Every structure is written in C-alpha cells, then in structure tokens.
Amino acid sequence: MTNPTDQKKLRPATQLVHGGTLRSQFGETSEAMFLTQGFVYPTMEAAEARFTGDDPGFIYSRFSNPTVAMFEKRMALLEGAESARATASGMAAVTAALMGQVKAGDHVVAAKALFGSCRYVVEELMPRFGVESTLVDGTDLNQWKAAMRPNTKVVFLESPTNPQLEIIDIAAVAKIAHEGGAKLTVDNVFATPLLQSPLELGADCVVYSATKHVDGQGRVLGGVILASEEFIEAHVHNYLRQTGPALSPFNAWVLLKSLETLTVRVMQQQANAVRVADFLGEQTQIERVLYPTRKDHPQHKLAMRQMKGGGNVIAFDVRGGKEGAFRFSNALSIIKISNNLGDAKSLLTHPATTTHQRIGPVARAESGITDGMLRLSCGLEDVEDLIDDLKAGIAAVS
Numbered sequence: 335m336t337n338p339t340d341q342k343k344l345r346p347a348t349q350l351v352h353g354g355t356l357r358s359q360f361g362e363t364s365e366a367m368f369l370t371q372g373f374v375y376p377t378m379e380a381a382e383a384r385f386t387g388d389d390p391g392f393i394y395s396r397f398s399n400p401t402v403a404m405f406e407k408r409m410a411l412l413e414g415a416e417s418a419r420a421t422a423s424g425m426a427a428v429t430a431a432l433m434g435q436v437k438a439g440d441h442v443v444a445a446k447a448l449f450g451s452c453r454y455v456v457e458e459l460m461p462r463f464g465v466e467s468t469l470v471d472g473t474d475l476n477q478w479k480a481a482m483r484p485n486t487k488v489v490f491l492e493s494p495t496n497p498q499l500e501i502i503d504i505a506a507v508a509k510i511a512h513e514g515g516a517k518l519t520v521d522n523v524f525a526t527p528l529l530q531s532p533l534e535l536g537a538d539c540v541v542y543s544a545t546k547h548v549d550g551q552g553r554v555l556g557g558v559i560l561a562s563e564e565f566i567e568a569h570v571h572n573y574l575r576q577t578g579p580a581l582s583p584f585n586a587w588v589l590l591k592s593l594e595t596l597t598v599r600v601m602q603q604q605a606n607a608v609r610v611a612d613f614l615g616e617q618t619q620i621e622r623v624l625y626p627t628r629k630d631h632p633q634h635k636l637a638m639r640q641m642k643g644g645g646n647v648i649a650f651d652v653r654g655g656k657e658g659a660f661r662f663s664n665a666l667s668i669i670k671i672s673n674n675l676g677d678a679k680s681l682l683t684h685p686a687t688t689t690h691q692r693i694g695p696v697a698r699a700e701s702g703i704t705d706g707m708l709r710l711s712c713g714l715e716d717v718e719d720l721i722d723d724l725k726a727g728i729a730a731v732s
C-alpha cells in the first residue's frame with residue numbers, strides 16, 4: 335500500500351479516492367465505519383501507554399476515531415496541510431479555530447462580508463469574552479492595514495464571500511497579518527480545496543463547512559480545520575478535546591465516501607455555473623451578475639490569479655428588488671429554494687430575507703447585499719434544464 339509520504343505526491347482526484355485509508359484485519363475495499371464511543375485495551379499497561387502517548391492508538395471518540403481520522407487525513411492531503419481536525423459542523427470549525435487563538439485583551443480583524451453566523455462569532459460572541467473586533471471592507475487593503483493593533487492576534491476572512499462573491503487578496507492580507515504579528519484564518523467554503531489553496535497563498539489556517547460541497551448531497555453536517563501541526567497543537571487540539579464539538583463517526587464516513595466524487599461533482603457544477611452565469615448576463619431583467627471568473631466581476635483579475643476556477647455559486651440582482659426576486663424564484667420548479675449550497679440539487683437563496691436577514695439593512699448595504707439579490711448554487715442537473723427553469727423565472731418578472 336502507498337505510504338503516507340507517497341500519497342502527498344498523488345494528484346487530488348487520486349488522493350480523494352485513496353488518501354488516508356486505514357484497513358482493518360478484514361481487508362475491506364470501502365472504508366469501514368467505526369461506530370464506537372470508546373476502545374478496549376488488552377492490559378492496564380496498554381491503557382496507561384495510550385494515555386501517556388507512548389502507544390499512539392485511539393482512546394475515546396471525542397478525541398479521535400478511526401473513521402474520523404481517515405476523513406481528517408484525506409482532507410489534509412487534499413489541502414496540502416500538515417494536520418486536520420474534524421468538527422460537528424462548519425460553525426464548530428470556525429468557532430474553534432478563532433476562539434482557540436485568543437484570550438481576553440486580544441483583538442480580531444475580519445472582513446465585513448462574512449457568513450451571518452461567522453459575523454455573530456466575531457462581532458458578538460468574542461467581545462463577550464473581552465476580545466474586541468474590527469470589521470473592514472475586505473477588498474480595501476488599506477482598511478486591513480489601518481485596523482491592525484499591537485494586540486491583534488487573529489485575522490479572518492472568507493473569499494469568495496457569501497453571498498456577494500467578493501474576492502479578497504489572501505496573499506496580501508496574510509502579509510499584513512504577519513507583519514502585525516497575527517495569524518490569518520480563511521473560510522474556504524465557496525472555493526473548495528480544489529479551486530483555491532489558502533495555505534499556499536500564506537494563510538495559517540483554513541476552515542470548511544463540510545456540510546457544503548464535501549458532502550454535496552444534502553445529508554450530514556460537518557466541519558474541518560486545517561493547518562500546520564504547530565498551529566493545531568497550539569490552538570485547536572486541546573480546545574476541541576476538552577469542549578467536545580466532535581464529528582460523529584457516521585457523519586465522517588458519509589463525508590469520507592463523498593470525497594471520492596468531489597472532483598467530478600465540483601467540476602461539473604462549475605461548468606454548469608459558467609454557462610448559467612453567461613445566460614443570466616444576457617437577460618435584461620437581471621441587473622447584475624456576479625461570478626468570479628466573468629470579465630465584468632469587480633475583482634476579475636484577482637480571481638484569475640488566486641483561484642483555479644469560479645466555483646458553482648452565482649449571485650445576481652433581479653430587476654424590481656425584493657418583489658422581483660420573489661416573483662422570479664417562485665416561478666422555478668427544478669431549482670429549489672433553500673439556504674444551503676454545494677449540493678447536487680441547484681439551490682436558490684434570497685440572502686436579504688434569510689441568511690443575512692439578522693444583520694439588518696445597514697450591514698447588508700455595506701456588504702453590497704441588495705433586496706433583489708439571489709444566490710444560486712448550481713447543482714448537477716443537465717444545464718439545459720436549469721436554463722429552461724431560469725427562463726420561467728425571467729418570464730415571471732418581465
């Protein structure tokens with residue numbers, strides 16, 4: 335069997351099928367699901383050795399589990415990270431990655447354009463524990479520089495942003511963070527590990543909601559934190575062990591099996607998105623289309639430099655504000671109304687009244703989220719059927 339060092343040299347599609355597999359004594363083809371809370375030891379001496387670390391085996395599934403470990407190893411290979419820790423959801427990953435780095439008196443700088451729950455963690459949760467935060471326009475590097483303080487420990491961003499698909503210069507923000515003695519964490523959900531590599535661009539930590547493209551079939555929640563061994567040891571390992579947002583072995587098994595098809599799914603979803611974005615761009619009822627690799631995207635050049643592709647999500651403004659967006663959406667039948675993304679099914683969200691409703695109109699305006707904006711996560715359907723469906727939406731606002 336290929337040893338772990340050789341697996342690092344494999345290409346992503348191969349890593350996603352074989353990476354990190356642990357086989358039991360039965361030699362099963364498909365990865366086994368170890369649905370167990372704990373582990374037994376042949377002797378007290380063996381138990382002692384597990385706890386001292388002399389025998390690096392499993393102890394308890396809040397700490398680690400063979401199926402979860404396979405998922406973590408496969409994700410680490412794909413990301414090119416030394417270490418990975420899985421969590422029960424994407425928000426558990428974001429919260430652990432951020433909270434694990436700070437103490438009272440520290441300061442966090444983050445982009446304003448964050449997923450609503452991430453914004454809650456930075457703007458409301460962390461200040462309750464004495465960690466102040468400053469939110470900046472992520473596309474303005476001067477604002478990042480100006481926001482840095484001597485006590486800034488964490489810099490946090492997502493790119494492309496949810497839902498307006500702004501592109502933030504990860505390499506430039508990493509440099510600003512490092513010059514100020516802080517570490518950069520990137521939420522890479524929209525790009526997936528296949529289309530953008532934040533660690534290569536200088537980030538110190540990458541987080542994912544595995545609920546999105548990694549599962550990609552609408553079944554389980556999950557999250558993962560990826561970084562150097564040093565970062566995980568210093569900031570993540572103990573936080574997760576002692577506070578317990580562990581990924582269940584069942585969910586880890588679903589995610590592990592899903593990774594086998596990640597390349598095929600993401601590439602097909604992306605091909606559908608490129609075609610759909612071009613179609614929407616030609617419609618007079620659509621005021622604006624935002625898709626990272628389109629020439630009319632405000633950060634097109636940066637997207638081309640930083641990303642290997644635009645991904646499967648498109649944001650667009652329907653003429654007529656909220657009423658136009660609702661009429662358009664309610665006329666669709668194949669594309670489903672849902673706040674999720676990355677799924678095999680195409681999903682449509684109205685951020686202003688759902689995912690970004692809580693942040694209020696001022697924050698939405700600051701983030702460029704209009705009342706007519708829709709976010710479409712393109713799925714795996716035949717793209718001609720998606721376009722026919724969108725034509726019904728267009729007709730409803732004409």
Ligand SMILES: Cc1ncc(COP(=O)(O)O)c(C=O)c1O
Nearest residue numbers: 423424425449496523543545556
């Ligand atoms: C950018 C981003 N980060 C984090 C999350 C949270 O992930 P989860 O729902 O798995 O907790 C989501 C989605 O919900 C997201 O879109």
